[in-house]
Amino acid sequence: MRRAKNNSDSLLFNLCNYAFFTLFTVICILPFYYLFINTISNNDMSSRGLITFLPKGIHLSNYIQVLKIKGLALAAWISVARTLLGTVLTVVSSAFLGFLFTKKEMWGRTFWYRFIIITMYFNAGIIPWYITMMNLKLTNNFLAYILPLVISPFNIILVKTFIEAIPPALQESAEIDGAGYFTVFTRIVFPLITPIMATIAVFSAVNQWNYIVDTIFLMTDSKLYTLQFVLFRYLNEATALASLIRNSQGGITIDVSNMQTATSVRMTVSMIVVFPIMFVYPYFQRCFVKGIMIGAVKG
Amino acid sequence: MPAMTRTATLKTEASNSLYRRKVKNKYVLFFMALPFLVLTFVFSYLPLHGWLYAFYNFRPGIPLSQTEFVGWKWFQSIAANPTQTGEVLRVLYNTVGISTMNILVSVLPVAFAIFLVEIRTEWFKKSVQVLTTIPNFISWVLVFSVAFNMFSVDSGMVNRVLMQLGLVDRGINFLATDSHIWLKMCLWNIWKTLGWSSIMYLAAIAGIDQELYEAAKVDGAGRYKMMWHITVPGILPTFFVILLLSIANFINNGFDQFYVFQNPVNRNHIEVLDLYVYNIGMVGSNFSFATAVSMLKSLISVFLLFVANGLSKLIRGESIV
Structure with a gap:
């Protein structure tokens, strides 16, 4: 009897525990996933808010176009x-x-x-x-x-x-x-x-x-601005960004539905800033832990 | 026998000459370190001379020798000028409020670690740990970009989903409002650092003697009892050190986070000391007043460090610095 109670108790505990950690992990990762699928999806659909969970009309022109923006x-x-x-x-x-x-x-x-x-x-x-x-x-x-x-x-x-x-x-x-x-x-x-x-x-x-x-x-x-700073300006100066995009697209004929928008540029630059971190991150995860442990010994 | 003596003399000779060389080399070592000491001096100690500017009426472009010496004017104006006093108090209020909230939620990483070790599926535990640490390694600019793309009125994901579900008619303006700024800043901070901060506690839990758990199990202790009576006391010392460090850093709550999230609407509640100093110094060009505030902040922060260190000596018997 007692054992049964303990078991159901434990089951509930485990359930809540797994649910909480799954939820928090999703919250940590979802924004990056959302940005990523929007940068590789059809820009027209993306700007109409149709891309929420799965990428549609995959293309890479955002990444190619964005590097043509002056600066x-x-x-x-x-x-x-x-x-x-x-x-x-x-x-x-x-x-x-x-x-x-x-x-x-x-x-x-x-x-x-x-x-x-x-x-x-x-x-x-x-x-x-x-x-x-x-x-x-x-x-x-x-x-x-x-x-x-x-x-x-x-x-x-x-x-x-x-x-x-x-x-x-x-x-x-x-x-x-x-x-x-x-x-x-x-x-x-x-x-x-x-x-x-x-x-x-x-x-x-x-x-x-x-x-x-x-x-x-x-x-x-x-000429000395860093990527982080440029991204910050793009996030704040919508009009300046729009004119930059117009200039960078002058003379180039691309698929109209994949025309760059302020949002697509912001997302793409964000992804470019995140990628290097994501690449070194899993490989060096062990280093971080080791480093802070040695630091903790000295305090 | 003679061979052995010879080795012995050789050894003493060698270590003698090594000793002589070491004595001679003490300056060589110093000169090797000198370039780095100079760098530290230039970037960490030399700025102290900038405190002089707090006693002048400095305008950028005019050399200090040609500017007017005003003595304690800027410091007095903090207390004497009602508008100035109001501003400084508002900024202090924000600083203290946000820091207090951050200290209150610093128990969350402890709880995170305690509950994470209760998960027995290794791959799940590992993935949670790896994935929740990622936000700690991105910059605040990027956090702002995430906030922008998730919560902006017209193109944010959250507003779109809410509208598609028919829960709201118009997008909610999460970013350009003055409401709940401290709470929002605190939540972003949790999002960014929770996973990372818990690593220290996970390591502390790994260091707890497993025999304690075995003994408790034999004595009939259940899961919660063991968590409360073994795990919690086991990581309390680590928590205490972190808590003392956050007291020492009470008024240094950073610049980046508030700089990227500030806008004309939320300025009243987001301006913490560092941001305020930037806004009056770099944006408002009132260098001397900004230096005076900056100087007071540095002094208070050293004072807090001594307080935290004294507390640590009193309670733990060892210092944190």
């Missing part, structure tokens, strides 16, 4: 460039600096380590930062996308903690054989810390790809 290809290029350059610089610098901080004989090691870590908890504020960037001539300058993000205290902590967990004998034996710091770093340490560097690379790449605050504050030159 969009350049913005994509800027985004890719800042992501690649920024990530490589961040990973290499974090690895090297983290390694240097594991060397106890460094002059003023504790002081300089704290000098970097403190910046995690304190900043001067966004307007003083803007004024500094202005004084350094970093407004409308591509370097402003990369240099400020190179040293992040959190990454330094990750690398330092990771290297300290490696048996010191490995480095010592190389040092006794006369290897300098740089050789020890490139030959011994670097190959051993690839897991943590992969984690930092993913974090850094996602951050670079998504970052928009620097464009908002520092860039007035449209």
Whole structure:
């Protein structure tokens, strides 16, 4: 009797549990699916709101047409460039600096380590930062996308903690054989810390790809706009977008039912912004978890 | 025997010379780190000199040496000028309100993790975890794009479905209204971060000693009893650290989210400190006043960090910084 009650209780619990998680997962994914099917469906049907759950009249011309819009290809290029350059610089610098901080004989090691870590908890504020960037001539300058993000205290902590967990004998034996710091770093340490560097690379790449605050504050030159910023403008400036579309379609004869609309352009650009994240995401899922766990140990 | 002694001397000699080299190299190491220290100085410490601008009547384009020194004028104007005071209070109210809501819902990831481990189907659990984490890795601009495409009046999916079902006659304007802004911001935040925030708790649950559950089962504890008496206490320390960190970040509720969602209609309720500073500094060109507010915010945020750290030392016996 009691057992039966427990079982039905448990069944109800499981049912609610599965229902809730299914629902929340659908809510997380549905918007992306909706955007995607609308970008590959017949634009005329899409704009009349007929595409809700399944794609109809599949075509890819949205993706081809959208890159012809003035400035969009350049913005994509800027985004890719800042992501690649920024990530490589961040990973290499974090690895090297983290390694240097594991060397106890460094002059003023504790002081300089704290000098970097403190910046995690304190900043001067966004307007003083803007004024500094202005004084350094970093407004409308591509370097402003990369240099400020190179040293992040959190990454330094990750690398330092990771290297300290490696048996010191490995480095010592190389040092006794006369290897300098740089050789020890490139030959011994670097190959051993690839897991943590992969984690930092993913974090850094996602951050670079998504970052928009620097464009908002520092860039007035449209040649330096990133994809994120262009998308934001498209979402807000319907009339400007409409004229851009008209210009980009001048002279090209395409199927009338697949003419680009403001909505189709917005959706397509959104998808272009999402795709890279979706591609690296499943592959690196493990990295994220590992990274935050090491970070959590240090706190 | 002599061979062994020789090895021993060789070893000491080697480590002696290693020691000497290490002493000599302490500056070499420093100079290797110097470029990175300079970068940190330039982008994290140098902006502090910008605080000077709060004491001047600065206009962009005119060098600081040629601008008028006004002392504490901007700070006093926050308290003395009624309109200014009203504005700052409104912004503080928004900041505190949104942060409080976010702290209140920070128990949701805990619940999410606790109930997710109760699911025994491995593939289902794994898929939920992977798919619900995705929104965390997209930018706020994209979240806004999602909001726009789902909820806009004429072309949003939700309004279309509602109209097709005949539930509403005209599209509901979800975005360009001033109602329930805090709630909406809080919901978007949950949508974006719930799955990701729960990962930390899932890891904490995985670290709980399985023998505790075995022992409880032997003692006749049911599923709910075990959840309440073993899982919950097991992840409480993790929750506590996260809670303290969110107290430390109480007035830093971010810029992107509110920047992308703001519009002329909802400005009164969406303007948090960071956005307000941007709007008066970059849009309104009142740099000096914006710097003054920015400076006060930084100081309060350091104060809150000390409070959170003190609390942590008091309760957990260890610091969070």
